Amino acid sequence: MSKKSVRDVEVAGKRVFVRVDFNVPVENGQITDDTRIRETLPTIKFLVEKGAKVILASHFGRPKGQVVEELRLTPVAAKLAELLGQSVIKADVSVGEIVKAQVDALQNGDVLLLENVRFNEGEEKNDPELSKAFAELADLFVNDAFGAAHRAHASTEGIAHFIPAVSGLLMEKELDVLGKALNNPERPFTAIVGGSKVKDKIAVIENLLNIADNVLIGGGLSYTFLKAQGHEIGKSLVDNEKLDLALSFIEKAKEKGVNFLIPVDIVVADKFGADANTQIVGVDGIPADWEGIDIGPKTRELYADVIAKSKLVVWNGPMGVFEIEPFSHGTRAVAQACATTEGYTVIGGGDSAAATEKFHLADQMNHMSTGGGASLEFMEGKALPGVVALNDK
Numbered sequence: 001m002s003k004k005s006v007r008d009v010e011v012a013g014k015r016v017f018v019r020v021d022f023n024v025p026v027e028n029g030q031i032t033d034d035t036r037i038r039e040t041l042p043t044i045k046f047l048v049e050k051g052a053k054v055i056l057a058s059h060f061g062r063p064k065g066q067v068v069e070e071l072r073l074t075p076v077a078a079k080l081a082e083l084l085g086q087s088v089i090k091a092d093v094s095v096g097e098i099v100k101a102q103v104d105a106l107q108n109g110d111v112l113l114l115e116n117v118r119f120n121e122g123e124e125k126n127d128p129e130l131s132k133a134f135a136e137l138a139d140l141f142v143n144d145a146f147g148a149a150h151r152a153h154a155s156t157e158g159i160a161h162f163i164p165a166v167s168g169l170l171m172e173k174e175l176d177v178l179g180k181a182l183n184n185p186e187r188p189f190t191a192i193v194g195g196s197k198v199k200d201k202i203a204v205i206e207n208l209l210n211i212a213d214n215v216l217i218g219g220g221l222s223y224t225f226l227k228a229q230g231h232e233i234g235k236s237l238v239d240n241e242k243l244d245l246a247l248s249f250i251e252k253a254k255e256k257g258v259n260f261l262i263p264v265d266i267v268v269a270d271k272f273g274a275d276a277n278t279q280i281v282g283v284d285g286i287p288a289d290w291e292g293i294d295i296g297p298k299t300r301e302l303y304a305d306v307i308a309k310s311k312l313v314v315w316n317g318p319m320g321v322f323e324i325e326p327f328s329h330g331t332r333a334v335a336q337a338c339a340t341t342e343g344y345t346v347i348g349g350g351d352s353a354a355a356t357e358k359f360h361l362a363d364q365m366n367h368m369s370t371g372g373g374a375s376l377e378f379m380e381g382k383a384l385p386g387v388v389a390l391n392d393k
């Protein structure tokens with residue numbers, strides 16, 4: 001059922017509690033990627049222009065209910081003010097009398113950023129008392145934190161039980177794009193799954209077999225499939241508990257007529273580092289004490305060809321250890337193929353997005369999702385609690 005959005009409600013003069021995902025990467029106090037902040041600007045500007053009193057709330061890192069000085073949102077407030085082109089009032093806490101007074105002082109169009117909501121013990125416990133305290137600050141709840149929509153926390157889910165609750169424009173865009181991609185996909189639809197989180201990704205592959213025409217496997221996931229087929233994989237990453245499941249996916253793909261591709265050649269290394277010795281081998285040639293670290297040139301070509309012919313491509317997880325240059329060619333080839341295909345491309349997952357940025361190809365993709373875990377859970381077909389709690393249209 002579709003959810004009400006911020007466009008469907010009256011916001012002028014209202015106090016609006018907007019949950020955003022400002023969980024951005026920071027090194028030495030500097031924000032190294034401000035994508036998640038930039039992506040919320042349409043919602044914030046929409047509310048400012050309509051004359052709402054905007055109260056922003058976000059988590060930042062995992063402080064586990066304690067105040068952690070390095071996890072204050074102060075650098076985020078400065079970055080937001082710069083990107084928004086207007087001043088942002090920064091609160092030192094996220095609930096209580098001081099915040100109430102700050103909210104009472106807001107004029108229409110003002111923006112207040114609350115402190116990290118995870119400094120409160122009740123946030124991750126979805127404590128109704130905390131949800132109520134957040135709700136008392138506002139007349140309306142807007143959830144724009146797609147990246148945290150898979151979390152049922154006080155500021156993402158609990159608050160929606162106390163005041164009217166609608167989606168923000170980023171949330172709406174993410175759900176629309178991912179929903180269209182998965183519910184009524186343009187065909188051929190190619191799903192590319194790589195990375196190292198074998199357990200997490202296996203569940204996604206199962207759902208993809210029901211909807212995709214081509215499933216391309218790469219990265220650390222590949223070796224569980226190769227081993228399941230009886231190949232020697234040396235010291236490569238593997239999940240020995242998922243071998244039977246992996247084999248059943250290959251069978252299921254055959255039954256369903258899904259073109260399920262596993263690497264046909266591999267870059268192997270004798271150790272994990274830029275100074276490793278490497279070789280390109282076939283799937284039966286992995287030496288016992290070497291590990292698979294990237295897809296090989298034949299696989300790159302094969303995958304690029306499938307991507308070029310696709311109408312829709314959803315990519316989650318790098319093809320190899322792209323952070324180390326000699327092992328980045330597979331991921332680069334897939335990113336390049338996604339950048340040049342005429343099909344619609346959706347990139348989900350922090351590392352695939354980071355790789356795409358690194359290769360300066362991000363602006364050639366159709367949709368870079370702001371959610372890693374959230375987009376995966378969505379692709380698995382799971383309901384996202386932060387969305388379920390919003391008011392239906």
Ligand SMILES: Nc1ncnc2c1ncn2[C@@H]1O[C@H](COP(=O)(O)OP(=O)(O)O)[C@@H](O)[C@H]1O
Nearest residue numbers: 195196197219220293317320321349350351352
């Ligand atoms: N063959 C491999 N062996 C070990 N690690 C790999 C391999 N291929 C890719 N990786 C690693 O997987 C990580 C990304 O995995 P993951 O978190 O599952 O992806 P994402 O964040 O895109 O969902 C990267 O750090 C990459 O170096």
Ligand SMILES: O=C(OP(=O)(O)O)[C@H](O)COP(=O)(O)O
Nearest residue numbers: 021023147148350371372373374
């Ligand atoms: O960065 C996030 O996760 P992601 O890297 O899976 O997208 C989200 O902000 C959620 O954070 P959490 O996994 O600490 O709940």
